[in-house]
Amino acid sequence: MTAGNNGASTPEDDDPFGYLYADGQANGAQPPSGGYGYPNSVNRVRPVGTRQYGAPGAGAPQAPQQQGVYGQPSAHYAAPETLPGGAPSAHASHGGGGGRGRGPNTKGLLIGAIAVVAAVVIGIGIAMIGGDDDDKGDNQADSTPTQSQDSGEPTPSASKGDEDGEKAELPTIDAKTLSLQGGAATASDIKGAKADGGVYVAGFNQVGAKVTWTVDGIKEAGTYRLYARYGIPGVDADATLVVNGKAATRPLNMKNFGGTPKDDWEKGWQTTWANVNLTEGTNTIEVACNEGNQCNANLDQFWITEETGS
Structure with missing residues (x-):
């Protein structure tokens, strides 16, 4: 003043x-x-925010400027927690992270889900492999000797390896070379027999009739299939099968598998088979009409194949 x-x-x-x-x-x-x-x-x-505390160079501290827009932080503002000794942020994470709380651990969840799916897939694969093995075991053929019929006509010969690795013909026989007993005799008046000259064994329809085949040339002992071609007049028949003096527990089944007309012998030619246990070398096979058998049949050919042969 x-x-x-x-x-x-x-x-x-x-x-x-x-x-x-x-x-x-x-x-x-x-x-x-x-x-x-x-x-x-x-x-x-003075306008708000423009007053200076002391002239430039006077050493007086300069007051911070007022923020320009409500809600927007001032360029000169510093959070208290950033100053030495400042109070920690109330929003600080207890886990030592940033100010924001961390969300779910999605990476861990994803890894866990993948592990579960992999375990399920492996379990299914093991179950499927085990199921296939069980199925294979259930479908294996029964090795018990049985009698059945194949409406087709298997080739009357088969091969079995010998010691030199060569294939040897398994035995076959026609009716006229069989040994006949008990009223059985050869005939050729009914057409359809495949034996040499159309010859077959007739007269087998009586108790005591029997045909015998002496089988030579079996290279190895084991189970084989005996095939028999027979003719019936549209009616089921059977006979007793004896191998090396031992009768089979089941008869040789000569049913009318093809459903041929009754009393029609010419259309009644069919094929059956039975498993037989043979020894190495020579064996004797008999087909006999015994008490309890229905023997009204003609016999055409016999042949032997390996057990798995057709």
Whole structure:
């Protein structure tokens, strides 16, 4: 302030409303136009945020600027937790991570799901492999000797390897070379027999009739199939099978598998087979009409194959 009565003696005595009073007007108070109303009074009116505390270089600290827009952080603002000794953020993660809480561990969940799927697939694969093995075991053929019929006509010969690796013909026989007993005799008046000259064994339909085949040339002991071609008049028949003096527990089945007409001998030619156990070398096979057998049949050919042969 300059000497003279240009206003209050101290800034604290400045009255911004002095121009409203008589003593203020007497002292030259005027309505404010940038100051407090007294001439040459200190100009303290400034826009908010622009007042400087001290001149540049005076060493006084500069006040931080006010933020310009509500809700937007000031460029000069620093979070308390970033200052030395500042308080930790209330949102800090207890796990030591950033300010935000971590979400679910999706990577771990994905790995767990993949592991479960892999275990299920492996289990299914093992179950399927085991199921295939069980099926194979259930479908294996029964090795028990049985009698059945093949409506076709198997080739009357088969091969079995000998010691030199060569294939040897297994025995076959026609009716006219069989040994006949008990009223059995050869005939050729019914067509359809495949034996040499169309000759077959007739007269087999009586108890005591029997045909015998002496089988030579068996290279190896084991189970074989004995095939027999026979003719019936459309009616089932059977006979007793004896191998090396031992009767089979089941008869040689000569059923009407083909369903041929009754009393039609010419259309009644069919084929049956039975498993037989043969020894190495020579064996004797008999087909006999015994008590309890239905023997109304003609006999055409016999042949032997390996057990798995057709």
